[in-house]
Amino acid sequence: MLTLIKNADVYTPTPLGEKDVLIGGGKIITISADIDASAMAEYIDVVDAKGNYLVPGLIDGHVHITGGGGEGSFKTRTPELPLSDCIQAGITSVVGVIGTDGTTRTMANLVAKAKGLEEEGITCYCQSGNYHLPIKTLTGSLQNDIMLVHEIIGAGEIAIADHRSSQPTAGELARLASEARIGGILSGKGGIVNIHVGDGADQLQLIEEVVKTTNIPITQFLPTHINRHEELLTTGIKYAKKGGYVDFTTSCLDDEINDDNLKSSKGLKRMLDEGVPIEQITFTSDGQGSLPRFDKNSKFIGLGIGKVVSLFNELRDAITEEKLPIEKVWKVATENPARILKLDNKGTIKEGNDADILLITKDSFSIDSVMAKGQWMMSKKEILVKGTFE
Template identity: 40%
Template sequence: MITLIKNVRAYQNGTWNEGEILIAGDKIEAMARKIDCTFPGMQVIDAEGMRCIPGYLDQHVHITGGGGEGGFANQVPPLPLSAPVRAGVTTLVGLLGTDGTTRSVESLVARAKAFNELGLTAFCLTGAYEFPSPTVTGSIKKDIVMIRECIGVKIAISDHRSMNMEKRDLVWLASQARQAGILSGKPGITHLHTGSGKAELDMLFDIVETTEIPIFNFRPTHLGGKFEAAMRWTEMGGYADFTCGNTHAETAGIVARALERATEGLVTMSTDGNGSFPIWNEKKEMVGIGAGSIANLHGVVKSLVLDKGLPLETAVAPCTRNVAKALGLYPQKGCVAPGSDADLILLDDTLSIDTVVAHGKTMLRHGALQFRANFEN
């Protein structure tokens, strides 16, 4: 498939330029002020008045559904196949959460494969909140090495729902993931749900300061309520991931502060899409529950621009370039440039998502899906 996007403004080499983008197959073939070419069956998209940004990368999505706190009726349903497309997410990482009992890593891998068959790019993490970690092969290392979609392991710390693992256990787990990453050419990350516990990131600081495991391999998330610890983490060279909550302006305020203070490139955003958002009282009793939405990523980007006054290229960096670099996917992902994957979003003059292209395939046009997802109305 060959596609020519005309009259579009794209950010490249530090500036916004109007021109045309030629897509051949799943790659961006060329970008220029004017591209004169005609091919049989070529698709032409007139993007007059629109801006082109990279497709979003969301590294924390409950693609098989999350939750379960409070009983079986509180399990969040799986992420619909169309949801990432509508949200502009062209690359996603699926994971488990509190429930590693009725949810399985096997079903997680299968769901990631489904998103890949659709035309998106999907990865997953082995493990869950619990320790020892649930796996497919019986080994964290083997899961990462042998399962194409698996790029790391998930665990929880500083949370009353976690297994309250000791330092030596987390060192062992992270070492398994790191060794697997080295053997397989993957990032081999240890992705950490961090709860509201008193220890915050203390165990991570201790491990980084007393062992040889690089800080790069640890990816703590949900850091909005641990802002100073998150800034200390970035000062040491670590990535700090902030969850895009349902109140976009609130998250945008936190992320804007982080972008101002943290080392450039080390702030990332993710959504916890289709994960549960339980509300706990001071006795750790659940008094309410909601769910995250993958659409929150774009909602926060819009708020960063419209409410906080950030340039669009700055606002999208935490969910494009920064995440792509963190996952070892840049410049294949996370930028609009010749040779990169043709994962693109076209934004209209209100910053609403008009068009989504994934691997060169137009998935959304004028806000309407260009494919039919099975079992969705």
Template identity: 40%
Template sequence: MLLLKNANLYAPAYMGMNDVLVGGGKILAIGENLDFNIKELEIYNLDGRILTPGLIDQHVHITGGGGEAGYHSRTPEIKLSDITKYGTTTLVGTLGTDGCTRSLENLYSKAKALEYEGISTFIHTGSYATPSVTFTDSITKDLVLIDKVIGVKIAMSDNRSSYPTDEEIIKILAQIRIGGMISKKGGILHIHMGGLETKLDFIFRILKDFSFPINYFSPTHCARTKELFDECLKFQKLGGFIDITTGGSKFAPLDEVIAYGIENGLKLDMISMSSDGNGSVPKFDENGNLVGYGCASCESNLKTLQTIVKNKILDIEKAISLMTKNVASFLNLHHKGEIKVGNDADFASFDNELNLYDVIARGEFCIKDGRICKKGFFE
């Protein structure tokens, strides 16, 4: 058991100075000046540092991404410490362009491995393509029978998509809806948004022509272009939830994107941020020729959080919510995203400048006093 003392607590709602008791991977008690006579109780003094929920990253290529430039351009699998050292304690793994040499079976196995090593993991079935690759013979069965599957991924408005018709998309959504109902997972269609001029046209048509519930749509990479972001603001006004990628293409620095959004009606409780971590990052020369590939980092979430607060776009409570409470609420991740009794014991601690000090996942330290103390099996 673990007692966290003297935490400046953001749950993410600000709660002031509190202590937090942890046991069995869960939050057992929160209060001022907690004191317990418990054998083998570890007491860790935060000395007034900020304590928040662990970050939830809903878009990570845990088995690698890339492949668009050939077999050699596939990025490698991610390591545990490359997730936790940036404050992330829960993630959703996805496939990308390559749903051929990358398999759902490998995605599931890697998610289980990361879970064994200490963090919480979920995955989406599908990839960029339609019809969606699945574990079983249907999306509905994947949601019902595969424990970690919480949604389906496809690509739209992108030259690497399969250009599905509205009728094909609505059939996917219908399967998600039934699978989500039976499994009580909710279920979403996680949509990689590319840079084509079609933007969110297909979503608006489906909402109009089929009257399908808006809460099943989950567009990501929503700040890729200003035109796409403006469309996403319209989608929000209809009740939609959007996700901004911190590590991918964007039309402006994300603190400026959020400021622009707020000026134009952005709903802060209907937006999240994800890293697109471990995906491929193409490198071009001055003539636009591809000269190499890099690998995206999950660090972009942490850096964006720090910048948004430092530049006074959002306060800590609102900024933290974009990567904790908002994500958990939209994805139906019960017991995640908030520091409250009964929830999973996932935490990140920061100094007043939001430098990361500690990361605790399911009640165990991954990062302690700024040092990695838990590594993956092959690290």
């Protein structure tokens, strides 16, 4: 069967106006002002999307798909990501990472979970390693991981400026970035090094030292949690103006929600107002990751859990509250990560691309329907496909 979505207000994320979109074989076949399906009516499922935006499905580039945490001992290890969490949040592509725990959270488990989410209907990749250097890889080599394992597209999340990091040197980080870069070049993958930035005073200094003292380009790194606090956000603006990528984390602890400096939607507006190109910015959820709280002596005192739905919520707030245009906002979780991570056929509504599509109700700006690789996963707010054990 083919699927014809009619009368939608299409954003690629560039606005096209009201168009019809024909889908078949998991791909977008054509986009046109008026597609007549009457001659093939018995082979086409027609969906009237009048009153809806049609936009690319979200790419969440930083999710603890196998669970995360453990900073408060074994009982605080967070659970695996269920498929339905992604579907309800409009996420059609995910990149899995390992965080603090590189002992019980293994690369074999991460790759297996990525394969499982693929089998359940969405696209899933992962990064090799965790907070600490040297990283623990799947094959014994980061370059081999990236080149030979389909799901592995880069390295991370590597921790800097954090008491939980391995306190890496610039030389260690440069060597890792070099291996990731070569692996990416030889395999056609992004080879990006995903950097967890803690609340240490050194902030992004280690990355900047590597860029200054080696031939590794600043674009080899993607530092995340850039909206952790005011000082880091300010540093991130300067870093992005130098050509670096910066990533906002949309999940936060409950009592931080009202802190304007920590809201990704507000931080995005500030960066744009200060002249940062939208192409340098991404949003990710840190879903299923632990959100630990430490006192001034770095002693653990509490913990929350990241939610993938926060990604859509912050995009919505950037549009409805900060009054930023959809075509800019939607890039930070679709077109931009697809380009930076080299996720071919993802991130834009384009002929030949994967049919990863959201229908968003205009009046309430809520997710109405979700399509991943040409299959409806949710329709009219009803989940059609759930995880195997949900």
